[in-house]
Amino acid sequence: MPRKHIKAILKLMPYLKNKMLIDKSLTELASGLINKEFSSEEIVKECFDKIEKINSKLNAFTTVLDKDEVIKKAREKDNKRTENNNSLYGLPFIIKDSYNTRGFPTTVASNVLKNYISPYDATVYSRILNAGAILIAKTNMDAWGHGASSENNDYGPVRNPWDTSRVAGGSSGGNAAAISSRMTTFGIGEDTGGSIRNPSSWCNITGLKVTYGRTSRYGCVPYVSSFDTMGPMAKSAEDCALILQTMAGQDPLDATSSPKAVPDYSKNLQNRISGLVLGMPKECYAKGLDPEIKSSIEKAAEQFQQLGVKIKEISIPLLDYGVAVYYLIGTSETSSNLARYDAVRYGQDRSNFTKETIRRIMLGTYALSAGYYDAYYRKAQKGRTLFIKEYNKALSECDAILMPVEPMVATKIGELINDPIQNMLADIYTCQTPTGLPSLALPCGFNQSGMPIGMQLIGKMFTEEKLLNIGHQYQQMTDWHKRKPPLIEK
């Protein structure tokens, strides 16, 4: 055999050797389990193997469940498996530590809830459990969802698996780091101003921010009650479709959850997307965007054109106002939501809030207080109306908006947490959450230093099906989402 062929094979060896069960899509895992090609126990053991080897470098979790207990549960699932099980049956998952999970700690990564053991289950969590999935860990985050880097917490920053001197993003950072480095088959996150999409793009995974009301908020510690959405995080759009199927739907325990029927999210994934129009807002590609991110998304736009999609330049003139509107309403609601933490029925006293959380409570209190209410809170609620109009107009010209997720790749540890304004600005492209619109974030390349780059597709209300279809078609012609951080190949 020629020497260069041997070299090429040797180069591929680590990849072949490290081929894992967790690399498979959730559909492949589900069918492999039914056909007894492998067991839940094996998948769970693979997760724990990665957790034991890598997590000390990433700090992705606030709580890891007892390994023996989890393996026992996996064996039970293996024994009870039938052909009619939900696709998530027997699959290990992780959940952001903002969800109440009966019998386990729920800390939102804050010492205020240190030692708090949930006495009940969040609706989304119980739906995933009822489908037969197996919880293995609860994930580290920005405390109370307050941040874009998973540094604002009492558990230490979550580190990025692609470069551990950088952050994983936030606030659902633990989820993204763990999924990217194959410590789980999927995760359940939460997005208020970018908290699913930001870490997804910085860690090279796929995350869906659903339409407000598509999933139940019951039992998830609130950040901004009128923006908060519960959504899936996974390796691909196809996986997200499968997870959302189980998560979505009206919940009598959440009066804001939508009575709209839940469509079959996987049914139309294979549909051709030729003829669709993607709008690219010119304001997003002008000042302030990292040129490498810009060129990656432009390349993605070209690939969409190859699929027959029309690309159209659109405009969102108010883009620059987004952070201020989001932040004023957000801090107002969070100052009210966090007022309940008085340590009487549970939790520790209010001296345990972090500095970033104190700043947010203070700003919200300011915006809501007599004399300032009109100039700040009421003004922002009017700005919210303008944003809804502006996005509706933009979406009347296209099927979905193609935008960056972040103006830059993952920042170095310490950069965002030490500068409150930068921390806010990291949300510039993801803070359209006051509109309630859904958005799918997915990988679209890497910069020269090997850091992942993401893009997002924003759609009309309740068009998750279409966003997942577009995302899946893109992922059929690209392999960015399949790439794994070098850290786990070692």
Next chain:
Amino acid sequence: MASWNSLEVLKLLIISSMKNQKAITKDQVKHLAKLANLKLTDKELEKLLPQFTSVVDFVSKVQSLNTKNIPETSQVTGLENIFREDLIDKNRMFTQDEALSNAKKTYKGYFEVDAIFEE
């Protein structure tokens, strides 16, 4: 790559477009902390003041939005008056022990709270 920081660029662009706001005083911040039930030391207040001022300056950008005749939006569901029957669901009830399980101080099956009246 290290010299390129898009957030710095954005920050400069946005802050330079803002007009100066009336300065916030330490007493104001102290009053806010009291309203929010946060006990901050003098040193903490002093550190917080410039950060708080810069954040307020930043969000003051909304004041330049033209919102004449624009109504407020407080929620996007379009749902109103969502009612349910006023029935007890025993499956969702905590036992007294469960309800008290996370409390630091309890007294004969009740939560114990600090007295608010002086003797």
